[in-house]
Amino acid sequence: xxxxxxxxxxxxxxxxxxxxVRFKFECENEKIVGVDSDVGFVHRGIERAxxxxxxxxxxxxxxxxxxxxCAITHSLxxxxxxxxxxxxxxxxxxxYLRILLLELDRIHSxxxxxxxxxxxxxxxxxxxxxxGDRELVMExxxxxxxxxxxxxxxSIGGVNRDLDVQTAKKIIENLALVKAxxxxxxxxxxxxxxxxxxxxxxGALTLEDAYRFNAIGPLARACGLPIDVRxxxxxxxxxxxxxxxQTHNDGDIxxxxxxxxxxxxxxxxxxxxxxxxxxxxxxxxxxxxxxxGEALMRFEAPRGELMYYVKGDGSAMLNRVRIKxxxxxxxxxxxxxxxxxxxxxxxxxxxxxxxxLSCTAK
Amino acid sequence: xxxxxVALKSVRDEIKSFYDYKKWHFLTLNGVALEDxxxxxxxxxSKYEALDEVVIYYAEIDYTERIPSLSDIIPSAIISQRExxxxxxxxxxxxxxxxxLDEDSMQTPLRSCLV
Numbered sequence: 391x392x393x394x395x396x397x398x399x400x401x402x403x404x405x406x407x408x409x410x411v412r413f414k415f416e417c418e419n420e421k422i423v424g425v426d427s428d429v430g431f432v433h434r435g436i437e438r439a440x441x442x443x444x445x446x447x448x449x450x451x452x453x454x455x456x457x458x459x460c461a462i463t464h465s466l467x468x469x470x471x472x473x474x475x476x477x478x479x480x481x482x483x484x485x486y487l488r489i490l491l492l493e494l495d496r497i498h499s500x501x502x503x504x505x506x507x508x509x510x511x512x513x514x515x516x517x518x519x520x521x522g523d524r525e526l527v528m529e530x531x532x533x534x535x536x537x538x539x540x541x542x543x544x545s546i547g548g549v550n551r552d553l554d555v556q557t558a559k560k561i562i563e564n565l566a567l568v569k570a571x572x573x574x575x576x577x578x579x580x581x582x583x584x585x586x587x588x589x590x591x592x593g594a595l596t597l598e599d600a601y602r603f604n605a606i607g608p609l610a611r612a613c614g615l616p617i618d619v620r621x622x623x624x625x626x627x628x629x630x631x632x633x634x635x636q637t638h639n640d641g642d643i644x645x646x647x648x649x650x651x652x653x654x655x656x657x658x659x660x661x662x663x664x665x666x667x668x669x670x671x672x673x674x675x676x677x678x679x680x681x682x683g684e685a686l687m688r689f690e691a692p693r694g695e696l697m698y699y700v701k702g703d704g705s706a707m708l709n710r711v712r713i714k715x716x717x718x719x720x721x722x723x724x725x726x727x728x729x730x731x732x733x734x735x736x737x738x739x740x741x742x743x744x745x746x747l748s749c750t751a752k
Numbered sequence: 753x754x755x756x757x758v759a760l761k762s763v764r765d766e767i768k769s770f771y772d773y774k775k776w777h778f779l780t781l782n783g784v785a786l787e788d789x790x791x792x793x794x795x796x797x798s799k800y801e802a803l804d805e806v807v808i809y810y811a812e813i814d815y816t817e818r819i820p821s822l823s824d825i826i827p828s829a830i831i832s833q834r835e836x837x838x839x840x841x842x843x844x845x846x847x848x849x850x851x852x853l854d855e856d857s858m859q860t861p862l863r864s865c866l867v
Contacts, residue, residue: 430852438861604828714780722828
């Protein structure tokens with residue numbers, strides 16, 4: 391068959407996309423041989439707003455609006471960077487509660503990604519099932535913070551709400567329900583051909599290329615690269631609450647699904663450990679002063695490493711707030727993975743990246 | 753966080769000799785506005801599986817200076833180079849404008865952040 395080169399766009403609006411992004415594929419017959427991406431459709435100028443419109447103590451709530459899915463990771467990364475500059479130590483209880491919300495964010499975000507993966511496989515019933523089950527986690531977040539998404543829970547010096555015994559009991563009940571559901575997902579993703587065979591060998595990234603393109607998050611861990619910021623920072627006691635890094639070796643869509651499923655299980659275990667061993671103490675410590683100097687903080691968001699760099703001169707307005715989001719960092723790796731794949735698989739491959747364009751364009 | 757100052761003309765050589773891609777993870781390229789139409793350009797790295805080990809190579813430059821590209825040494829640098837071009841209106845070798853900003857957008861939004 392002779393080769394015919396055609397250019398096919400995917401996005402900016404496409405049925406398989408949750409947010410606007412555009413890829414322009416150069417295809418030889420059905421095979422992708424060139425990729426160009428446009429990721430800036432929802433740029434909102436948040437970094438500039440942080441240094442011109444808001445004082446440092448309000449920015450934690452502003453950056454929670456960068457993304458609806460990993461709002462906690464954004465406000466936490468910023469807040470801890472500021473706490474480093476202000477000095478002082480926050481209570482162990484506040485640290486535990488911060489981890490609890492961080493892991494709940496990961497659970498519901500991974501569930502959204504997995505449901506979307508099912509939708510791309512044409513498995514609508516499973517998509518609806520996971521989205522329905524995800525409500526259990528959203529309910530927990532509402533109980534803890536007052537909001538289903540974009541919670542203003544993290545504050546400079548601690549957290550804004552304490553956890554009472556009744557709420558903790560309800561959360562433990564919901565987590566047990568979610569855990570049973572996740573075991574059933576693992577069964578489906580392992581044994582159902584629409585979700586396992588269909589995705590094996592598709593959209594694969596090798597370990598060598600993961601290193602070369604600085605891949606992060608589940609994308610990297612699915613090909614065996616052991617990178618998880620929870621393993622690389624001392625600030626929060628992740629090891630005390632049972633963090634275990636999840637990796638896989640195949641690097642394909644199926645491997646990314648399995649890493650996310652195992653991470654949900656580990657996050658559920660961490661949440662249970664936190665609730666059963668929550669330290670006594672205050673949830674808030676007053677930190678005085680204004681930030682002077684520069685600080686950098688990283689946390690593991692559901693999609694990978696999120697980095698905040700802040701610089702202050704001792705006034706209430708900061709000189710610089712730099713946000714490096716996980717999807718942004720992975721765009722070169724995404725483009726590389728598409729090369730050589732069939733165009734028909736592009737939507738499923740893209741969904742398996744779990745891209746967040748709201749974060750990327752900020 | 754360890755900071756290492758480099759001259760812009762030698763940044764490629766310095767980072768090339770430092771960057772072992774299986775030991776160091778490239779975090780991002782960052783820009784920080786300084787006074788007198790100058791900025792600090794930072795290349796930020798973290799060490800795999802090490803606790804809080806971050807290294808920042810930085811150069812202080814005029815906005816008119818041309819920043820060399822590192823995308824042949826670090827392929828993933830290409831995206832943050834394009835961001836730097838948009839946000840600070842500087843020239844980075846081989847990096848075009850328009851990642852975030854359109855022609856009718858506010859230009860060089862972070863250059864004027866020093867208030």
